[in-house]
Structure formats: C-alpha cells, structure tokens
Amino acid sequence: MRRTRVKICGVVSAEEAALVVDAGADAVGVILAPSPRRVGIERLHEIAERIPALVTLVAVFVDPPSALVDEALKVGAIPQFHGREPAEACEAFAAGPYVKAYHVGASEPVEHEAFERFARPYAHATWLFDTARPDGLSGGSGRTFSWNDARTLAGDRPFVVSGGLTPENVVDCVRAVRPFAVDVRSGVERNGVKDARLVRAFVDAVRAADAEAGP
Numbered sequence: 001m002r003r004t005r006v007k008i009c010g011v012v013s014a015e016e017a018a019l020v021v022d023a024g025a026d027a028v029g030v031i032l033a034p035s036p037r038r039v040g041i042e043r044l045h046e047i048a049e050r051i052p053a054l055v056t057l058v059a060v061f062v063d064p065p066s067a068l069v070d071e072a073l074k075v076g077a078i079p080q081f082h083g084r085e086p087a088e089a090c091e092a093f094a095a096g097p098y099v100k101a102y103h104v105g106a107s108e109p110v111e112h113e114a115f116e117r118f119a120r121p122y123a124h125a126t127w128l129f130d131t132a133r134p135d136g137l138s139g140g141s142g143r144t145f146s147w148n149d150a151r152t153l154a155g156d157r158p159f160v161v162s163g164g165l166t167p168e169n170v171v172d173c174v175r176a177v178r179p180f181a182v183d184v185r186s187g188v189e190r191n192g193v194k195d196a197r198l199v200r201a202f203v204d205a206v207r208a209a210d211a212e213a214g215p
C-alpha cells in the first residue's frame with residue numbers, strides 16, 4: 001500500500017513534538033519565521049532532542065539569513081523555504097534536499113511548462129503547494145486551493161499539498177491527487193494550540209484514504 005507522508009507543522013515545544021510523533025506523523029515542522037507559532041533556536045534544539053531518528057524534523061523559513069539555516073542544519077533538520085527565496089539561495093543554503101513552497105493562486109496561471117522553467121534551477125527541491133494569501137504573506141493561510149492545480153504543476157514529481165487541510169477534507173485531497181505528502185498547521189489546532197484529538201484524526205484520515213486507494 002502506498003503511504004502518504006504526513007507533516008504536522010507549527011510545533012512549539014518538546015511536548016507537542018512527542019504528541020505529534022505518538023499520533024504517527026512522519027515529519028514534525030518547526031517554524032523559524034513570522035508566525036503565531038514561531039520558535040527560536042533554543043526551542044528548536046529542545047524539540048530536536050525529542051524526535052526519533054526515523055521521523056523527519058523540518059525547519060520552516062521565510063527569506064532567512066544563512067546563519068539561521070545553518071543552525072537548523074546542525075540539528076539535522078530539513079529546510080522548508082516558504083518565502084521568495086531564489087534558487088541560488090536555496091541550493092547554497094541547503095546543499096542537500098529541501099522543501100520549497102509555491103503559492104498557488106497568486107497572480108500567475110497554473111501552467112505546467114511555465115512552472116517547469118521556474119522550478120528547474122531549484123535542483124534539490126521537493127515542491128510544496130500552498131494557498132496564496134491575499135495579504136501577500138507566506139504560509140498558515142488556513143485556506144485550500146484547487147488541488148488538481150498541484151498535480152498539473154508537479155507532473156510526475158512527488159509533491160506536498162498544504163493550505164487549509166483538516167481531518168475532514170484531507171481524505172478528499174489524498175483521493176483526488178495522491179500527493180507524496182500532506183502538511184497541516186492550523187487545521188489541527190484548537191485555540192492556537194495543537195489538539196491531540198485533531199492531530200490523531202488527521203493522521204488516521206490519511207491512513208484510511210491510503211488503505212482505500214490500495215497499491
């Protein structure tokens with residue numbers, strides 16, 4: 001059976017990291033960028049210590065200075081660039097695999113060939129498609145986009161869907177476009193705090209959609 005990876009983003013403490021790992025997430029996201037869930041380097045270290053070796057720690061940035069990325073690389077995090085980072089910067093910062101966000105529904109039409117040209121220099125990127133925010137800021141929109149656009153843009157490449165996913169709608173997303181991974185921040189929080197029941201429901205919903213889809 002094909003397994004859709006699950007990333008739970010916006011973890012702010014070692015306790016939340018443990019909760020997310022216990023729920024069965026494949027990746028734990030920590031935000032080092034403007035966000036209601038932003039953390040500092042010290043907290044990143046505390047969280048990193050609670051992540052077992054085979055769960056991926058992801059550090060989320062928006063147009064970061066290289067020193068900040070270096071700190072995250074030191075604790076074994078995979079960088080997720082969620083701003084307007086040019087390819088040269090991403091390739092130089094990461095020197096290995098990284099996640100790069102592309103905001104769908106900004107101004108450009110959803111067109112595979114144009115995206116290919118744009119994406120090519122980001123040689124080590126796995127693309128994450130997120131919803132463009134009307135205020136032009138990055139991430140945490142809490143709103144979905146047309147998931148078929150992600151499939152159109154990515155073509156045969158593995159891709160991540162994010163933006164407004166919830167335990168209720170993630171099944172439809174997995175069924176519709178079979179992404180490599182799904183990513184959620186606000187949809188598993190209650191009053192701005194990770195909710196154990198919602199996190200578990202999200203992971204279980206993805207596993208159920210995988211089981212239904214078969215090999």
Ligand SMILES: O=C(O)c1ccccc1N[C@@H]1O[C@H](COP(=O)(O)O)[C@@H](O)[C@H]1O
Nearest residue numbers: 009035139140141142162163164185186
């Ligand atoms: O979640 C944030 O606050 C955030 C801020 C800055 C950059 C990225 C951020 N999070 C990423 O946003 C998407 C979707 O979040 P949501 O589920 O719609 O709330 C996700 O990729 C997070 O990694």
